[in-house]
Amino acid sequence: MTIDAALTRLADRFGDKFTTSDAIREHHGQNESYYPDTPPDGVLFPESTQDVSDAVKICAEEGCPVVPWGVGTSLEGHALAFQGGISMDMSKMDKVLEIHAEDLDAVVQPGVTREALNTELRATGLFFPVDPGANATLGGMAATRASGTNAVRYGTMRENVLALEAVLADGRIIRAGSRARKSSSGYDLKNLIVGSEGTLAIITELTVRLQGTPESITSAVCPFESVEGAVSAVIETIQMGIPVARIEFLDPGAIDSFNKYAGFDMPVKPHLFLEFHGTEAGTAEQAELFGAIAAEHGAGEFQWATTLEERNRLWAARHNGYFAMKSMQPGAKVVTTDVCVPISRLAEALLTTMKDMETSPLLASIVGHVGDGNFHVAILTDPEKPGDLKEAKRMAHDMNKLALELGGTVTGEHGIGRGKMEYMEAEHGEAVQVMATLKKAMDPLNILNPGKIVAVN
Amino acid sequence: MTIDAALTRLADRFGDKFTTSDAIREHHGQNESYYPDTPPDGVLFPESTQDVSDAVKICAEEGCPVVPWGVGTSLEGHALAFQGGISMDMSKMDKVLEIHAEDLDAVVQPGVTREALNTELRATGLFFPVDPGANATLGGMAATRASGTNAVRYGTMRENVLALEAVLADGRIIRAGSRARKSSSGYDLKNLIVGSEGTLAIITELTVRLQGTPESITSAVCPFESVEGAVSAVIETIQMGIPVARIEFLDPGAIDSFNKYAGFDMPVKPHLFLEFHGTEAGTAEQAELFGAIAAEHGAGEFQWATTLEERNRLWAARHNGYFAMKSMQPGAKVVTTDVCVPISRLAEALLTTMKDMETSPLLASIVGHVGDGNFHVAILTDPEKPGDLKEAKRMAHDMNKLALELGGTVTGEHGIGRGKMEYMEAEHGEAVQVMATLKKAMDPLNILNPGKIVAVN
Numbered sequence: 001m002t003i004d005a006a007l008t009r010l011a012d013r014f015g016d017k018f019t020t021s022d023a024i025r026e027h028h029g030q031n032e033s034y035y036p037d038t039p040p041d042g043v044l045f046p047e048s049t050q051d052v053s054d055a056v057k058i059c060a061e062e063g064c065p066v067v068p069w070g071v072g073t074s075l076e077g078h079a080l081a082f083q084g085g086i087s088m089d090m091s092k093m094d095k096v097l098e099i100h101a102e103d104l105d106a107v108v109q110p111g112v113t114r115e116a117l118n119t120e121l122r123a124t125g126l127f128f129p130v131d132p133g134a135n136a137t138l139g140g141m142a143a144t145r146a147s148g149t150n151a152v153r154y155g156t157m158r159e160n161v162l163a164l165e166a167v168l169a170d171g172r173i174i175r176a177g178s179r180a181r182k183s184s185s186g187y188d189l190k191n192l193i194v195g196s197e198g199t200l201a202i203i204t205e206l207t208v209r210l211q212g213t214p215e216s217i218t219s220a221v222c223p224f225e226s227v228e229g230a231v232s233a234v235i236e237t238i239q240m241g242i243p244v245a246r247i248e249f250l251d252p253g254a255i256d257s258f259n260k261y262a263g264f265d266m267p268v269k270p271h272l273f274l275e276f277h278g279t280e281a282g283t284a285e286q287a288e289l290f291g292a293i294a295a296e297h298g299a300g301e302f303q304w305a306t307t308l309e310e311r312n313r314l315w316a317a318r319h320n321g322y323f324a325m326k327s328m329q330p331g332a333k334v335v336t337t338d339v340c341v342p343i344s345r346l347a348e349a350l351l352t353t354m355k356d357m358e359t360s361p362l363l364a365s366i367v368g369h370v371g372d373g374n375f376h377v378a379i380l381t382d383p384e385k386p387g388d389l390k391e392a393k394r395m396a397h398d399m400n401k402l403a404l405e406l407g408g409t410v411t412g413e414h415g416i417g418r419g420k421m422e423y424m425e426a427e428h429g430e431a432v433q434v435m436a437t438l439k440k441a442m443d444p445l446n447i448l449n450p451g452k453i454v455a456v457n
Numbered sequence: 458m459t460i461d462a463a464l465t466r467l468a469d470r471f472g473d474k475f476t477t478s479d480a481i482r483e484h485h486g487q488n489e490s491y492y493p494d495t496p497p498d499g500v501l502f503p504e505s506t507q508d509v510s511d512a513v514k515i516c517a518e519e520g521c522p523v524v525p526w527g528v529g530t531s532l533e534g535h536a537l538a539f540q541g542g543i544s545m546d547m548s549k550m551d552k553v554l555e556i557h558a559e560d561l562d563a564v565v566q567p568g569v570t571r572e573a574l575n576t577e578l579r580a581t582g583l584f585f586p587v588d589p590g591a592n593a594t595l596g597g598m599a600a601t602r603a604s605g606t607n608a609v610r611y612g613t614m615r616e617n618v619l620a621l622e623a624v625l626a627d628g629r630i631i632r633a634g635s636r637a638r639k640s641s642s643g644y645d646l647k648n649l650i651v652g653s654e655g656t657l658a659i660i661t662e663l664t665v666r667l668q669g670t671p672e673s674i675t676s677a678v679c680p681f682e683s684v685e686g687a688v689s690a691v692i693e694t695i696q697m698g699i700p701v702a703r704i705e706f707l708d709p710g711a712i713d714s715f716n717k718y719a720g721f722d723m724p725v726k727p728h729l730f731l732e733f734h735g736t737e738a739g740t741a742e743q744a745e746l747f748g749a750i751a752a753e754h755g756a757g758e759f760q761w762a763t764t765l766e767e768r769n770r771l772w773a774a775r776h777n778g779y780f781a782m783k784s785m786q787p788g789a790k791v792v793t794t795d796v797c798v799p800i801s802r803l804a805e806a807l808l809t810t811m812k813d814m815e816t817s818p819l820l821a822s823i824v825g826h827v828g829d830g831n832f833h834v835a836i837l838t839d840p841e842k843p844g845d846l847k848e849a850k851r852m853a854h855d856m857n858k859l860a861l862e863l864g865g866t867v868t869g870e871h872g873i874g875r876g877k878m879e880y881m882e883a884e885h886g887e888a889v890q891v892m893a894t895l896k897k898a899m900d901p902l903n904i905l906n907p908g909k910i911v912a913v914n
Binding site: 102103194200410431442 | 603612616629630638868877881889
């Protein structure tokens with residue numbers, strides 16, 4: 001019962017679908033964060049649920065860790081095989097299986113990316129709203145309980161995954177949830193697996209909610225004199241029930257990087273980026289209501305983006321914020337963290353963090369899905385200077401601590417992975433023990449993505 | 458280690474808060490469905506989380522079942538102590554603890570009813586949207602994953618409970634979720650406990666989402682020539698993204714009972730009852746868009762209810778549908794069941810059920826939260842005729858079977874309790890074993906509402 005024995009058996013069973021080649025292992029040992037490369041012992045490319053089940057059975061028999069892999073965009077080391085074992089790369093399971101236009105749902109394999117799904121949906125007049133920025137796989141997004149810019153209107157993966165199929169730690173295949181819009185039938189296993197980061201089961205199929213493409217979409221960019229003004233405008237917008245589709249905060253540092261990286265010419269001030277979805281009359285009314293609120297809170301001149309090209313340029317800039325920021329310091333590595341607080345505490349959270357950024361020697365900026373109280377800091381570090389990483393981690397640590405003090409959570413959408421396990425006790429208290437109990441009950445051999453979310457011994 | 462020993466210890470520890478009086482036990486043995494009265498061995502009225510925890514510890518030590526009780530409106534025997542033990546009546550824990558207007562949330566004890574919360578919110582301009590009809594407690598609604606007429610717009614208890622405190626089977630107290638609007642931090646224990654019907658933990662506090670009271674609310678009643686026409690109108694309304702706040706189907710039998718019970722004068726045809734929430738312009742536009750859709754599908758003349766009085770009369774009638782139906786046959790007992798199907802299969806589900814109702818000797822009617830694909834049948838039985846209950850159960854059984862065949866669920870909002878356990882395997886397959894694993898892990902002595910949702914041995 002060894003990892004080596006598992007590798008031999010997997011090679012026998014799966015032939016070309018399994019590899020221990022250095023190049024592929026190395027690719028599956030990389031990450032977008034500050035973790036050192038951590039290649040797995042082998043990589044399996046399953047092509048069916050049965051493949052996943054068969055592989056997990058072999059790994060269970062041999063005590064070999066199984067770490068699911070989407071496209072490797074997670075930020076807290078979720079997809080790294082820190083305890084060795086195999087990376088389970090879901091990229092070959094990339095088919096859109098069914099589109100039910102009348103029911104506004106689609107059944108997909110976990111390796112489908114959100115952009116691929118939206119491309120496939122183009123002719124239907126429907127779209128899949130969850131948008132974490134990166135072109136992640138839907139399986140990875142579900143496992144991380146991802147969300148992004150649209151969540152304020154359309155919800156996170158929790159609300160947008162209706163049902164799933166998954167392989168358990170002993171290879172059994174289960175289904176959770178259904179295509180019915182709601183159910184009171186038994187324990188919510190679907191939501192237990194969504195966000196469990198591959199530690200309880202491996203997702204092999206998803207049924208996701210779709211939305212009708214709005215008749216009218218308008219975007220706007222709006223500078224504010226102060227952070228407090230921008231946040232007050234956000235709070236009033238949410239309280240009034242204006243159904244904004246996106247409401248993003250950007251600090252002056254982020255705006256500066258956008259100007260330089262993407263050729264914008266925005267005043268270097270706190271900004272809100274907004275998007276309104278609805279009928280022609282509806283989006284006009286939303287924009288007018290928001291405009292009145294913003295004016296009361298020191299907003300400057302709006303820039304409107306109504307054509308598809310203008311909107312694409314705007315949101316591409318927002319999505320490329322990571323790269324814009326990175327370009328501010330050639331050769332830099334980015335340390336990023338996200339927290340989420342009750343919206344009434346958002347101004348305090350942002351101002352405290354910005355004050356810390358001012359006194360830190362490192363360059364950093366803030367972008368945030370502030371309609372949900374969620375924001376990110378990207379901190380630039382020089383990989384040649386070991387003190388930089390330490391200082392970046394110090395800043396991130398203070399943010400996480402602050403979020404908990406303000407009644408929030410240490411991660412709104414990035415997940416726990418390995419990077420944030422140290423905060424689990426502080427955030428959840430005794431409930432962490434319940435999580436460990438569930439992990440042990442569902443994965444008694446601790447082979448599914450071990451050493452993530454919750455430690456079990 | 459006996460139930461009797463637990464009763465003695467509970468009487469010692471809790472004094473007047475604990476009773477074994479016949480009258481109170483009998484009250485806690487009743488139900489709104491067809492189950493015979495099943496009084497518990499004693500009733501505890503805890504006044505704090507610590508009371509709940511202390512009581513559960515005693516019950517764990519003595520192996521005594523603990524069955525939580527809200528106001529006893531559940532329909533599948535959820536709150537009945539079929540295996541003896543104590544009823545834990547949460548009615549003394551009925552305080553609204555905090556209202557956070559800026560964050561649109563409130564922290565409440567589980568014994569607060571939805572009407573009590575909305576009364577308390579009246580001055581704030583906010584409301585709590587989940588509305589299952591009955592004035593249930595929020596703890597009971599969360600435990601049942603209840604929803605109702607507004608869920609199509611505002612979601613079910615799953616989406617509307619942000620966080621909770623609960624007592625585990627060994628008396629430990631945990632918190633799950635937070636006041637942050639979203640989180641990717643660890644397993645979703647909040648949603649595991651919501652809908653678990655008191656079998657995994659006893660909810661002792663809830664943080665619920667609130668909504669701003671819309672500037673404009675209008676309601677409409679609209680007859681259709683056919684069930685297919687009404688359902689097609691619903692499907693198009695949802696597909697177009699019209700954000701209806703309520704869209705209810707009523708069959709001719711239900712309309713007939715409303716006319717007789719509540720003095721309405723509606724044509725005895727299939728109807729939709731609707732409500733639109735938004736700005737003045739927004740609700741007008743929604744109503745106009747819906748009107749155009751309805752006209753294409755054989756709608757008759759609309760009746761609008763724009764004043765508060767007219768709306769209250771309309772929705773009171775809808776909420777009293779159970780009693781209206783009951784009044785059609787003096788002395789009748791009502792057997793009611795609910796299913797939920799993908800909306801594309803809704804017409805088929807309704808028509809098949811209505812055909813069955815036509816040939817059955819029993820009087821029955823349908824009302825449904827059809828924007829979600831969810832509908833209810835109320836079947837009248839004469840308690841003096843044992844064949845009636847058998848026939849009612851046969852009808853309900855056929856509906857449940859049909860819902861599963863159509864890709865739906867055997868309960869959209871009533872829950873499993875004891876009444877629908879027989880369908881768990883058919884609906885969830887192997888996943889039922891996972892549910893049993895979780896139940897055993899979290900309640901190894903099987904004292905929390907035993908014999909509900911999933912059987913463990």
